[in-house]
Amino acid sequence: MSRTLQAPVTVAFDYTRSTGPVVGRFLTGLRDGVVVGGRTSAGQVVVPPLEFDPVTHEATTEFVEVSSVGTVTSWTWVPEPVKGQPFDRPFAYALVTLDGADVPLLHALDVASPAEVTTGMRVRVRWATDRVGHINDIAGFEPLAPGEAEVTAPAATSEAPVTGVVTTVSLDYNYAASPEESLFYRGLNEGRIMGQRCPTCLKVYVPPRSACPTDGTPTEEEVELSQTGTITTFCIVNVPFLGQKITPPYVSAYVLLDGADIAVLHLILGVPADEVRMGMRVKAVWKPKDEWAYSLENIDHFAPTGDPDAEFDTYKQHL
Amino acid sequence: MRDVAVVGFAQRQMPEFDGSPTCVELLVPVFKELYEQTGWTRRDVGFWCSGSSDYLAGRSFSFVQAVDAIGVIPPVNESHVEMDLAWAMYEAWIKIQTGEVDTALVYAFGKSSAGVLRRTLALQLDPYTMTPLWPDTVSLAGLQARAGIDAGVWDERAMAEVANRSLTDAEKNEYAIRKGGSSVDELLARPMYADPLRKHDCSPVTDGVAALVLAAGDKAREVRERPAWLTGISHYVDPMGMGVRDLTRSPSAQRAGAALDLGGVEVAELHAPFSHQELILRKELGLGDDVLINPSGGALASNPMFSGGGIRVGEAATRIWSGQADKTLAHATSGPALQQNLVCTLSGSIEGKNN
Numbered sequence: 001m002s003r004t005l006q007a008p009v010t011v012a013f014d015y016t017r018s019t020g021p022v023v024g025r026f027l028t029g030l031r032d033g034v035v036v037g038g039r040t041s042a043g044q045v046v047v048p049p050l051e052f053d054p055v056t057h058e059a060t061t062e063f064v065e066v067s068s069v070g071t072v073t074s075w076t077w078v079p080e081p082v083k084g085q086p087f088d089r090p091f092a093y094a095l096v097t098l099d100g101a102d103v104p105l106l107h108a109l110d111v112a113s114p115a116e117v118t119t120g121m122r123v124r125v126r127w128a129t130d131r132v133g134h135i136n137d138i139a140g141f142e143p144l145a146p147g148e149a150e151v152t153a154p155a156a157t158s159e160a161p162v163t164g165v166v167t168t169v170s171l172d173y174n175y176a177a178s179p180e181e182s183l184f185y186r187g188l189n190e191g192r193i194m195g196q197r198c199p200t201c202l203k204v205y206v207p208p209r210s211a212c213p214t215d216g217t218p219t220e221e222e223v224e225l226s227q228t229g230t231i232t233t234f235c236i237v238n239v240p241f242l243g244q245k246i247t248p249p250y251v252s253a254y255v256l257l258d259g260a261d262i263a264v265l266h267l268i269l270g271v272p273a274d275e276v277r278m279g280m281r282v283k284a285v286w287k288p289k290d291e292w293a294y295s296l297e298n299i300d301h302f303a304p305t306g307d308p309d310a311e312f313d314t315y316k317q318h319l
Numbered sequence: 320m321r322d323v324a325v326v327g328f329a330q331r332q333m334p335e336f337d338g339s340p341t342c343v344e345l346l347v348p349v350f351k352e353l354y355e356q357t358g359w360t361r362r363d364v365g366f367w368c369s370g371s372s373d374y375l376a377g378r379s380f381s382f383v384q385a386v387d388a389i390g391v392i393p394p395v396n397e398s399h400v401e402m403d404l405a406w407a408m409y410e411a412w413i414k415i416q417t418g419e420v421d422t423a424l425v426y427a428f429g430k431s432s433a434g435v436l437r438r439t440l441a442l443q444l445d446p447y448t449m450t451p452l453w454p455d456t457v458s459l460a461g462l463q464a465r466a467g468i469d470a471g472v473w474d475e476r477a478m479a480e481v482a483n484r485s486l487t488d489a490e491k492n493e494y495a496i497r498k499g500g501s502s503v504d505e506l507l508a509r510p511m512y513a514d515p516l517r518k519h520d521c522s523p524v525t526d527g528v529a530a531l532v533l534a535a536g537d538k539a540r541e542v543r544e545r546p547a548w549l550t551g552i553s554h555y556v557d558p559m560g561m562g563v564r565d566l567t568r569s570p571s572a573q574r575a576g577a578a579l580d581l582g583g584v585e586v587a588e589l590h591a592p593f594s595h596q597e598l599i600l601r602k603e604l605g606l607g608d609d610v611l612i613n614p615s616g617g618a619l620a621s622n623p624m625f626s627g628g629g630i631r632v633g634e635a636a637t638r639i640w641s642g643q644a645d646k647t648l649a650h651a652t653s654g655p656a657l658q659q660n661l662v663c664t665l666s667g668s669i670e671g672k673n674n
Contacts, residue, residue, distance in 0.1 A: 002337055003337045003338070004337055004338060004339070009377055011377050015446060017446060017447065019447065023447050023448070026448075027447070046562070046563060047562070048447075048448045048560075050560075050563065054558065054563070073466075074462045074463075074465045074466045074469065074566070075462065075465060076457075076458050076459075076460075076461025076462050076464075076465060076513055076514065076515070076516070077461070077511070077513050077514035078455075078458055078513060079512060079513060082435055082437065082438040082453060082455055083435075083438065083453070084438070084451075084453040085452065085453045085454075085455075086452060093452075093454055093458045093459075093461070093462060094462075095462055095466075095561060095562060103562040103563055104561075104562040105562060106448075106449065106452065106454060106462075106560075106561050106562065107452065108452065114511070114514040119465065119469050134451065135447065135448045135449075135451050135452060136451055136452070165447060167446060167447075167450060167451050169442065169450070171374065171377060171434055171438075171439060172434065172435070173376060173377035173433045173434045174432075174433055174434075175340070175376075175377055175378070175433065176337065176338060176339055176340070176430075176433065177339060178338060178339030178341070178343065178344065179338060179339075179344060181339065209343070209387055210339065210341070210343035210344050210347070210387060210388070211343050211346075211347050211387045211388050211390070212387070212390065213386070213387045213390065213391060213392065214390055214391075214392040215390040216347065216350065216361060216387070216388055216389050216390025216391075217347075217390070218344075218347055
């Protein structure tokens, strides 16, 4: 068994960016089936165009249409493509200097083996079927046999200049809890609430952390906590929000479990919201065992025990 | 300028860390080691700075979690860079120069194995024309390696010589995760991976943490008989685009080196995650055959993201402390294909320093 609990996690976000006039001009060109470069103060044609001149720092204003045919100036083989790359089979990345440009453009080259690529070979743009004003409007480059010409892109479906671009970013991780978090979640999966005690300040942390944030010392001693505790502070939630699971009004409270020095945030049920108070004694109410997982949600909520309220002095250090 | 020295160094490196993305479990023992090296407690550290990125392992605000390893009640003077440890050290060096603090502990952590490192690093590229193509780190380095081979600046044999020397030297480094040289011919007989790169031309995916301690003047002398004085530190950056720079060169590394006095350097620890990049760096920094390169094994033996550059500083400092060398050089890189470079010199004395 791994020391830690682990699970796959995907973090994804669609980045929506405005292009500005220079990158916008380049992407508009791709949408229209034309590769556009920018001329620098030194007279070089650069593809994609630079927003600002590298020497004078002036904004690029002179644009040049270049050919969609060019020459490979460097390449590398991609034996194991990763998600999102232009091809899901082995391919080459290449630097291609298009005819009419002075510096190369980075893109993919669709060939079946490294034996089919050489520096200096002639290649042409393969246009994507649906072009929207994005670097992927170029599906990739393909070898150009002698006598073959560039491919004219089918007409674009829009005439408006491209001013924005959406790039989807999605990252897959094998996410690991810390050993201490793993202890906590494994405990919950068995119906127990586990904490750890700092050997320096003797405070009991729940959930346990890898080090006591006060002292920086590892909290190694495991402590099983009581299932009853005291409400130290609370909030009545009246505002609806996206993803809300419970109908307002309801009470979120800090529950200081007996024996712990850090309160846990949880839901209070079994009592009208306006009767919840600081010092109220509550106990954990668990979901049916067959619904348990490695989750704090195994505890459905906390409910009043009916015992007399705790004295303020017993929890005033924990507010 | 105040005289500032590296007086502490600790590291942990491994292929796959079975622990949290915050690496607190690794940082706690590393800090403990540094308290033992310096005789300090955390209260003696005037400034803390860390280097990390949440993209690496997919945990938000991991650097905020990581301060648990310090213990921050009462609060500490702390900062963070989304850069290598060497740049965290640069920030700390400036902080000490301001006179606000006399000491600093800088650290970095990263769990590269949680994701697909070479893919994750596409997020540091131009978001309009590069990231959507997901050009992975190995491919970008491959384009650079080919450019140098085609131009006749280096060849596969020279690359294999770098790998063979690195893997041989790594046998003496307990932290190296890939080690064991053989011969240049044997390495050249191995299959291509990302043509023109073989696997031994590429640094292994490495998890780990590292930390350095800096101290000014007498504070440094109290810790070490022979502090490794930072006699020069400089960093520059090149354009990101692969098309607009000569890939066979690293002008930013050249410029960083030219800002310092590199005469008399005996040992150079170069942060070259790909074999051909060491060849570029040696040339740009003008390091002759009399300079011992990467006796630690360098980044081809292990290269934890965010620590790999700072570890070069630590290795170079260690050789000053021990008296093995009087003057050493450390280099750190960041970005695709040696885009950004930091160079510093470390010396056993502060005569003739060049700040």
